[in-house]
Amino acid sequence: MIRVLAVVAAVVLASTGTAWAAGLTLSTAHLGASSVTTPTMYPMSVAFGNKNGGTVGKVQSGDTIGFVWSQQVDEASLCSGWSNSSSSQSLTLQWSVVNGASGAHDTLQVTGSSSTCVGGFHVGTIDLGAAGYDTSATSIDFPTTTNVLSVGAATTTLTVTLGGQVNGTAGTVGSGSAAIWTPVSTIKDRSGRACGTNLAQSTTTVQF
Amino acid sequence: MASLAGLTLAVLAWPGSAAATAVAPSPKQVAGAFAATSSCGSLSGVGIAWTSTGAFVTSVALSSIPAGCVGGKLSLTFVGSGNASLASAGPVTVSGATLTLSSLTGSAVTTNVTGAYVSIVGP
Numbered sequence: 001m002i003r004v005l006a007v008v009a010a011v012v013l014a015s016t017g018t019a020w021a022a023g024l025t026l027s028t029a030h031l032g033a034s035s036v037t038t039p040t041m042y043p044m045s046v047a048f049g050n051k052n053g054g055t056v057g058k059v060q061s062g063d064t065i066g067f068v069w070s071q072q073v074d075e076a077s078l079c080s081g082w083s084n085s086s087s088s089q090s091l092t093l094q095w096s097v098v099n100g101a102s103g104a105h106d107t108l109q110v111t112g113s114s115s116t117c118v119g120g121f122h123v124g125t126i127d128l129g130a131a132g133y134d135t136s137a138t139s140i141d142f143p144t145t146t147n148v149l150s151v152g153a154a155t156t157t158l159t160v161t162l163g164g165q166v167n168g169t170a171g172t173v174g175s176g177s178a179a180i181w182t183p184v185s186t187i188k189d190r191s192g193r194a195c196g197t198n199l200a201q202s203t204t205t206v207q208f
Numbered sequence: 209m210a211s212l213a214g215l216t217l218a219v220l221a222w223p224g225s226a227a228a229t230a231v232a233p234s235p236k237q238v239a240g241a242f243a244a245t246s247s248c249g250s251l252s253g254v255g256i257a258w259t260s261t262g263a264f265v266t267s268v269a270l271s272s273i274p275a276g277c278v279g280g281k282l283s284l285t286f287v288g289s290g291n292a293s294l295a296s297a298g299p300v301t302v303s304g305a306t307l308t309l310s311s312l313t314g315s316a317v318t319t320n321v322t323g324a325y326v327s328i329v330g331p
Contacts, residue, residue: 025243030280032247033327036254038286044260044318070318178261197269201261 041189042198044068044155046126046181048207057173059097059133059140059208065108065160067123067181068200071189073156075149078187079117082149089149093121095162096141097170099134105177106133112143121147123158124183128207130176140168178202249274251326258318265316268297268309270326277302279331284309286316286324294320302328 051062075082075089082089094112108126134140144164150157179202187195251274259267268284283298295314300307 026245027330029243029245030248030277030328030330031245032249032251032277033325034251034254036252036256036324036326038256038321038324039258039318042258042260042318045262180259197257199257199259199267201259201266203262 039070039196039198041069041071041187041191041193041195043124043181043183043195043200044070046179046200046202048179048202048204050208054208055172057206057208059162059165059170061142061163061165063162063208065126065162067158067160067183069156069183069187069189069195071155071191071193072151072153073149074188074190074192075151077122078149078158079114079121080119081114081116084151084190087151089147091116091121091147091149092144093117093147094141094143095145095160096139097128097134097168098139099137099168100131103131105129105131108179111139111141112145122184122187123160124181124187127180127182128176129179129202129205130173130207132171132173132176133207134168135171136169138168140170141166173206176205176207178205179207248277248280248328248331251277251328254326256324260318263317263319265295265312265318265321266310268312270307270309271305273302273305273307275305277328277331278304280328281330282307282326282328284324284326286312286314286321288316288320288322291323299329302331 045068047066049064049066050056051060054060054062075084079091091114093110093114095108096111098107098109100106106128108128110121110123114121142162142165146161146163148159181200183195185194185196253272255271257269258265265286280302281299282302283296285296286294288294293314295312295316297309297312300309
């Protein structure tokens with residue numbers, strides 16, 4: 001009953017001229033919205049550890065870097081010789097601090113090769129957020145760096161401990177920006193989802 | 209009782225009725241009309257990549273924004289459990305197929321994010 005009367009009232013309002021709609025003008029005729037898929041497999045964090053007793057802001061053997069992916073990594077996508085049948089792996093492989101050209105930030109990356117990881121060890125590159133970690137034109141190399149992978153129930157952690165420092169000249173950085181880890185985009189989780197172009201940034205602005 | 213309320217509504221709405229003397233609506237004019245809208249393009253294919261700092265999303269890179277949306281204002285909302293809003297960004301003018309949103313309001317812990325909504329007004 002109420003519905004019928006309300007409809008009648010609306011018709012009257014629209015037809016008597018006392019309640020008149022001349023038109024409606026929109027500022028735009030384009031209105032769109034959609035749900036979109038958010039990342040599932042991505043780099044969660046990158047964090048630096050200073051060797052006990054070491055100089056803060058200066059890279060040296062014993063310093064550590066921790067990488068965390070959001071999912072259980074397909075280990076073979078990281079290193080061809082690794083298998084998901086084991087939840088932990090260890091590898092000795094050279095990492096280097098590479099001097100940034102023309103004042104660009106120095107970077108940290110894998111520079112060694114291993115027969116275990118044919119095609120490379122696909123961790124990615126870390127922009128260290130400052131130019132002063134390597135004050136020479138040549139890279140600071142760490143040929144006996146240990147790389148320990150631990151696959152947890154939901155995430156994967158890689159702990160890198162730099163070792164055997166040679167070449168280059170390490171400087172001490174007093175201030176800088178957050179480090180940015182750009183992982184190899186093709187690293188996959190165990191459901192085949194790639195890491196894509198997601199990035200992780202450190203919470204620290206001075207590394208090591 | 210409901211019938212009485214309905215009857216009163218009808219009387220108030222009917223032209224020439226004296227029963228409306230006790231009512232002083234303001235404004236006394238109402239308007240309604242229909243205007244068609246359309247989307248500038250399909251937004252379901254927009255890609256999201258984010259930068260995680262600590263546990264939080266601190267920057268978002270969008271890709272595959274339809275060409276027809278260039279010039280429109282884009283907003284993004286991350287949602288979590290129960291579709292609750294966690295953080296949002298924009299509106300920001302779309303200038304091309306990609307867009308970076310580096311200023312988010314709210315806190316989106318990456319592991320709590322279950323989805324996101326993108327909306328564009330215009331162009």
